[in-house]
Amino acid sequence: MKGKRMQMFKVCSQKETEVFAEKLGEILNPGDIICLTGNLGAGKTAFTRGLAKALGINNHITSPTFTIVNEYEAEIPLYHFDVYRISSPDDMFEIGFEEYLYGDGVSVIEWADLIYDILPLESINVRIDISSRTNTEERVIEVEFKGNRYLGYEEKLLDKWSLYGGNNEDTCG
Numbered sequence: 001m002k003g004k005r006m007q008m009f010k011v012c013s014q015k016e017t018e019v020f021a022e023k024l025g026e027i028l029n030p031g032d033i034i035c036l037t038g039n040l041g042a043g044k045t046a047f048t049r050g051l052a053k054a055l056g057i058n059n060h061i062t063s064p065t066f067t068i069v070n071e072y073e074a075e076i077p078l079y080h081f082d083v084y085r086i087s088s089p090d091d092m093f094e095i096g097f098e099e100y101l102y103g104d105g106v107s108v109i110e111w112a113d114l115i116y117d118i119l120p121l122e123s124i125n126v127r128i129d130i131s132s133r134t135n136t137e138e139r140v141i142e143v144e145f146k147g148n149r150y151l152g153y154e155e156k157l158l159d160k161w162s163l164y165g166g167n168n169e170d171t172c173g
């Protein structure tokens, strides 16, 4: 499909998940939207922490479990959603979901798959999977840049990740 690009990455620790997210964060622009999926404890909040760091946000990042969204002020603000507990997509419109999405910040949505029907057509989709039973810190991160808005992002991310020396071996040490 045109304008749809997918890449797989491997990380070996929480720290490395955060570094990976930071590399992605460095290439983001105002209005970009990141949809995060992955099981409980996969590392979605850890990933968001790395993104925040790249935006120059040094606050402690925790999931906005009861408030749905946490806002962090910065040159490019961060809107951090966690939709795990919403009862209906209508809850999202009540908190002004669309104003956030089309605002000047970067939006990150944990458990985005739960509100699939109301997600924008273009987004950066990040899926984190606990990949190994033996190494509990190993994760596979699948990144899809969906839509023309994100043309060129994949190349930039790959460059940054290889410059960092990111691990893409089959297993972690």
Ligand SMILES: Nc1ncnc2c1ncn2[C@@H]1O[C@H](COP(=O)(O)OP(=O)(O)OP(=O)(O)O)[C@@H](O)[C@H]1O
Binding pocket: 011, 012, 013, 014, 015, 016, 017, 018, 038, 039, 040, 041, 042, 043, 044, 045, 046, 047, 063, 110, 136, 137, 138, 139
């Ligand atoms: N490679 C890794 N990346 C991220 N977290 C890791 C990794 N390896 C181990 N962990 C651990 O997994 C947990 C991830 O927690 P985190 O809150 O980020 O997950 P989550 O996907 O946001 O969970 P939830 O679905 O509850 O929101 C932490 O305890 C972290 O230390």
Ligand SMILES: [Mg+2]
Binding pocket: 044, 045, 046, 063, 082, 110
């Ligand atoms: Mg979380």
